[in-house]
Amino acid sequence: MNKRPFSTPSLFAAFARKEFYHIFRDRRTIMILLVMPVIQVILFGFAITTEVKHVKIGLLDPVPDVATRRVADRLLASDYFDLARVLHSPAGVERALRRGEIDMALVFEPRFQRRLLRDGPARVQLVVDATDPNTAALFTGHARQIIADAGRELAPPAGATSLAAETRLLHNPAMKAAYNFVPGVMGLILMLICAMMTSISIVREKETGTLEVLLVSPARPLLIIAAKIMPYLLLSCVNLATILLLSVHVLDVPVAGSLFWLVAISLLFIIVSLSIGIFVSTVTRSQVAAMLVSGMLLMMPVMLLSGLIFPVEGMPPFLRGLSCLIPARWYISAVKRLMIEGAPVTVIAREALALTCTGALLVALSIKNFKNRLS
Amino acid sequence: MTAAIEIDGLAKRYGAIEALGGVSVNVERGEVFGLIGPDGAGKSTLFRVLVTLLLPDGGRAAVEGLDVVKEYKKIRSRVGYMPGRFSLYPDLTVEENLRLFATLFRVTVEENYALVRGIYGQLEPFRHRRAAALSGGMKQKLALSCALIHRPSVLFLDEPTTGVDPVSREELWEMLRDLKRQGITILVSTPYMNEARLCDRVALMQSGRFLDVATPREIVERHGRTTWAARGEHMSRLLLDLRANPAVERCFAFGDRHHVTPRAGASMPRLREEMEALGHRQVEIRETLPGIEDCFIQIVGQQKQEA
Numbered sequence: 134m135n136k137r138p139f140s141t142p143s144l145f146a147a148f149a150r151k152e153f154y155h156i157f158r159d160r161r162t163i164m165i166l167l168v169m170p171v172i173q174v175i176l177f178g179f180a181i182t183t184e185v186k187h188v189k190i191g192l193l194d195p196v197p198d199v200a201t202r203r204v205a206d207r208l209l210a211s212d213y214f215d216l217a218r219v220l221h222s223p224a225g226v227e228r229a230l231r232r233g234e235i236d237m238a239l240v241f242e243p244r245f246q247r248r249l250l251r252d253g254p255a256r257v258q259l260v261v262d263a264t265d266p267n268t269a270a271l272f273t274g275h276a277r278q279i280i281a282d283a284g285r286e287l288a289p290p291a292g293a294t295s296l297a298a299e300t301r302l303l304h305n306p307a308m309k310a311a312y313n314f315v316p317g318v319m320g321l322i323l324m325l326i327c328a329m330m331t332s333i334s335i336v337r338e339k340e341t342g343t344l345e346v347l348l349v350s351p352a353r354p355l356l357i358i359a360a361k362i363m364p365y366l367l368l369s370c371v372n373l374a375t376i377l378l379l380s381v382h383v384l385d386v387p388v389a390g391s392l393f394w395l396v397a398i399s400l401l402f403i404i405v406s407l408s409i410g411i412f413v414s415t416v417t418r419s420q421v422a423a424m425l426v427s428g429m430l431l432m433m434p435v436m437l438l439s440g441l442i443f444p445v446e447g448m449p450p451f452l453r454g455l456s457c458l459i460p461a462r463w464y465i466s467a468v469k470r471l472m473i474e475g476a477p478v479t480v481i482a483r484e485a486l487a488l489t490c491t492g493a494l495l496v497a498l499s500i501k502n503f504k505n506r507l508s
Numbered sequence: 509m510t511a512a513i514e515i516d517g518l519a520k521r522y523g524a525i526e527a528l529g530g531v532s533v534n535v536e537r538g539e540v541f542g543l544i545g546p547d548g549a550g551k552s553t554l555f556r557v558l559v560t561l562l563l564p565d566g567g568r569a570a571v572e573g574l575d576v577v578k579e580y581k582k583i584r585s586r587v588g589y590m591p592g593r594f595s596l597y598p599d600l601t602v603e604e605n606l607r608l609f610a611t612l613f614r615v616t617v618e619e620n621y622a623l624v625r626g627i628y629g630q631l632e633p634f635r636h637r638r639a640a641a642l643s644g645g646m647k648q649k650l651a652l653s654c655a656l657i658h659r660p661s662v663l664f665l666d667e668p669t670t671g672v673d674p675v676s677r678e679e680l681w682e683m684l685r686d687l688k689r690q691g692i693t694i695l696v697s698t699p700y701m702n703e704a705r706l707c708d709r710v711a712l713m714q715s716g717r718f719l720d721v722a723t724p725r726e727i728v729e730r731h732g733r734t735t736w737a738a739r740g741e742h743m744s745r746l747l748l749d750l751r752a753n754p755a756v757e758r759c760f761a762f763g764d765r766h767h768v769t770p771r772a773g774a775s776m777p778r779l780r781e782e783m784e785a786l787g788h789r790q791v792e793i794r795e796t797l798p799g800i801e802d803c804f805i806q807i808v809g810q811q812k813q814e815a
Contacts, residue, residue: 147611151600158599342595346654349559350612351585505580507561 148360170322178384189217191235200246207283237261315380316468320461329427331410336423369403389475402464408495415502435461463487510573512537512693517567527553529716543697545713551697555666559589588660592667598640613658628653645676665696701801719807732798737765740791
């Protein structure tokens with residue numbers, strides 16, 4: 134009967150093309166897939182910033198002298214700190230902080246210069262709102278460095294007897310937030326597109342009943358699923374390229390290490406995320422459920438535990454252990470090393486291994502879970 | 509030669525609900541076999557077991573001599589299945605849908621075009637229109653074309669006429685008779701009892717059981733009782749008054765008339781007089797042939813009494 138039997142590749146191509154139609158004919162889908170990543174990168178790059186810049190300083194200097202002026206000038210000379218108010222009492226410091234008129238107060242003790250030059254040690258106090266501890270630590274750390282420099286200039290330490298630690302910021306000397314979030318956003322976006330969009334698109338066929346019709350055919354269901362995820366794989370690669378181009382040319386975050394291995398580890402992560410998507414589709418029945426599972430169970434942990442928002446190193450041991458189960462954590466860590474630190478590929482062997490194992494496990498689970506029948 | 513579909517004591521449960529309670533029937537090759545019953549009778553479940561989408565809990569079934577459990581892969585390439593709800597891609601065009609399903613079965617639209625010409629021909633002018641924008645009747649014709657494009661030997665149509673306008677419904681049945689002439693076995697379900705007469709044989713289905721299996725004519729002969737058709741000015745009030753009358757065993761709305769099953773010894777003129785005495789005007793009662801629906805209600809009523 135079949136004079137010209139269709140080959141498996143052409144069946145694969147027909148279903149991949151069909152999926153492209155689904156994607157490109159739905160404005161919302163195409164927005165999520167191609168526009169949202171760009172917006173996210175730009176948003177994270179310019180709007181959400183944790184950099185120290187133009188921090189409003191309140192100055193409380195009861196007895197101004199040459200030394201206090203020198204220290205204050207040094208601090209305020211940089212782009213980082215701006216003088217917002219001159220204060221006159223400790224109570225004023227608190228009030229100004231509470232009203233948000235200043236972000237940090239610089240408080241000198243009286244007779245600062247004399248102490249600095251004769252009685253030693255002269256004291257200066259930094260008062261900061263520590264509600265957001267990360268920001269507070271960032272501000273004070275920066276200010277301390279500048280104050281210490283100024284102090285050394287005013288009263289050079291006698292000989293080699295004094296010990297001073299000098300900080301050098303490697304890989305990101307300007308402390309730019311983009312260096313931290315670019316890997317995070319890459320992990321987030323690839324995860325979102327691959328896992329969420331594929332799981333939704335597969336479950337949609339369950340919901341609309343088309344899967345029912347597809348099953349009653351000689352085609353192998355896994356072949357159809359593989360064809361379905363093809364477009365998402367390609368679009369993920371497009372997004373990867375977009376994010377890298379944006380980060381290099383717009384956010385000035387260069388690719389310090391090997392681009393080849395960066396792309397390789399990204400492809401590995403994309404495959405892992407796609408298999409997460411397939412797995413989610415095998416355990417959910419409706420698009421809403423698929424979105425909730427990939428949204429709540431995958432996105433939230435990725436945001437919170439992968440180091441995108443909170444550093445993994447600072448987490449309690451339990452959460453750190455939990456974060457090991459999240460593929461995005463390994464990917465983000467690998468990207469940080471390859472892209473930002475420019476480390477050789479051998480350094481990310483552990484990350485690559487973790488991703489490979491997760492991917493293999495998920496593919497196995499999905500195949501085992503995949504039903505050739507309904508229910 | 510084996511029957512096209514053999515069903516023997518087939519049972520299926522969903523938890524506590526018994527969807528199929530052990531049904532048996534043989535559908536012959538080239539037969540148009542109808543499953544007639546209300547929603548929830550178990551028609552769709554039976555379809556899904558036969559097209560290998562669900563595993564039965566008991567009994568056995570075979571399509572073209574192939575077991576639905578063990579040889580499900582072979583069955584899948586031989587049957588055409590059209591589920592109860594529209595199951596094509598709404599965002600693909602008419603032509604894209606048809607081509608996709610042809611590819612799925614590894615055939616070309618061209619090689620089997622002759623089979624679908626009668627049906628798809630009507631859709632040709634709209635072939636670049638998205639399936640979502642088609643009318644209910646058009647959608648079903650497209651779905652039927654897609655289910656036929658690989659020239660199946662057995663066609664499973666789950667409520668193909670539900671939600672379709674009367675003209676398209678008529679056309680769809682005409683198409684089924686065409687397909688029968690080409691030797692295709694058709695198992696079709698419908699909640700519309702009056703469509704039963706268009707089948708070679710029907711199974712009346714209720715609560716997962718077959719009430720009876722026979723030709724539509726036999727069903728009427730076996731279960732049909734004297735039936736009167738009544739109409740008047742106020743149909744809804746008339747229905748209540750007829751039901752309340754001691755001479756009436758059963759009465760239900762049937763199209764623009766009420767079908768009355770009178771008790772033995774009831775007289776038609778007297779019933780009319782009694783209705784007129786209750787203030788009904790232009791009451792008209794005459795003898796009519798009982799339909800499948802009358803029989804169905806008759807059988808269900810009998811079973812309730814026995815239970």
